[in-house]
Amino acid sequence: MKIRFLGTAAFEGIPSLFCRCELCAKARAAGGKEIRSRTSVMLDDDLKIDFPPDTFMHMVRDGLDLERIKDLIFTHSHSDHLYAEDMAARLPGYAQSAAHPIDVYANDAVLLRIKQTLDFNGGLQGKFTLNQVKPFEQKELQTAVIVPLPASHDPIETCLLYYIEKDGKSILYGHDSGWFPDETWAWLQDKTLDLAVLECTVGRSNYRKTHMNIDAVLETNQRFEEYGILKPGANIVVTHFSHNAQLSHAELTEIFEPHGIQVAYDGMILELL
Numbered sequence: 001m002k003i004r005f006l007g008t009a010a011f012e013g014i015p016s017l018f019c020r021c022e023l024c025a026k027a028r029a030a031g032g033k034e035i036r037s038r039t040s041v042m043l044d045d046d047l048k049i050d051f052p053p054d055t056f057m058h059m060v061r062d063g064l065d066l067e068r069i070k071d072l073i074f075t076h077s078h079s080d081h082l083y084a085e086d087m088a089a090r091l092p093g094y095a096q097s098a099a100h101p102i103d104v105y106a107n108d109a110v111l112l113r114i115k116q117t118l119d120f121n122g123g124l125q126g127k128f129t130l131n132q133v134k135p136f137e138q139k140e141l142q143t144a145v146i147v148p149l150p151a152s153h154d155p156i157e158t159c160l161l162y163y164i165e166k167d168g169k170s171i172l173y174g175h176d177s178g179w180f181p182d183e184t185w186a187w188l189q190d191k192t193l194d195l196a197v198l199e200c201t202v203g204r205s206n207y208r209k210t211h212m213n214i215d216a217v218l219e220t221n222q223r224f225e226e227y228g229i230l231k232p233g234a235n236i237v238v239t240h241f242s243h244n245a246q247l248s249h250a251e252l253t254e255i256f257e258p259h260g261i262q263v264a265y266d267g268m269i270l271e272l273l
């Protein structure tokens with residue numbers, strides 16, 4: 001399976017709009033891996049996680065054919081993960097899109113936002129199906145089997161992590177979240193993973209409640225090992241970085257590489273063999 005990291009930043013992106021901080025200035029000058037757009041990944045070409053406001057740019061930059069997407073799953077409704085306005089671009093009159101609907105799986109907050117936004121444009125019109133998911137309830141998608149798991153993120157909605165099985169590989173998509181809730185750890189305990197994607201939004205800050213800092217990522221990795229959750233040769237990837245953490249790709253790599261953790265960058269492709 002191929003995992004494509006389309007965007008790897010938190011809400012503000014790096015460099016951030018309007019920002020004159022040191023990291024944003026460096027990113028503007030250096031380009032390349034220092035430029036981070038809002039977070040999303042694509043599994044093969046048919047399963048996408050989240051639909052951020054940078055999706056147009058991801059499509060153009062990586063030569064994506066978004067019409068190959070069969071399933072679209074959402075972690076939560078924050079604007080760096082859900083830009084429903086651009087989903088309307090698949091509707092008749094905007095795109096000459098294929099007949100099949102894209103199946104959307106998300107919590108109620110995300111589905112409501114998508115429905116309200118598309119209702120302004122004549123409704124779903126057979127271009128999307130909306131499917132509500134709940135923590136621990138397994139769903140069989142066209143492309144994968146998923147189990148949503150509780151995140152520790154925004155208490156006013158049911159933010160979700162996902163356990164995903166696709167083509168014989170198992171993945172934990174672990175953000176946005178602070179230190180995982182106990183019930184998520186309990187569910188994960190007897191699973192084995194080929195890949196875990198974690199976030200490190202807040203860098204060195206002493207904070208791990210709704211986002212992870214460096215220590216929380218390292219301790220999560222440690223617990224994976226204690227529980228025997230990682231298959232031999234499993235990949236751990238960190239993503240969803242904020243400019244406020246003031247850490248470049250090179251600095252993050254220096255921190256995480258000794259622990260066998262890969263630092264994602266925009267456009268990074270991981271092959272699970």
Ligand SMILES: [Zn+2]
Nearest residue numbers: 010011080176
């Ligand atoms: Zn986010």
Ligand SMILES: [Zn+2]
Nearest residue numbers: 019021024243
């Ligand atoms: Zn900045």
Ligand SMILES: [Zn+2]
Nearest residue numbers: 076078153176
């Ligand atoms: Zn969020």
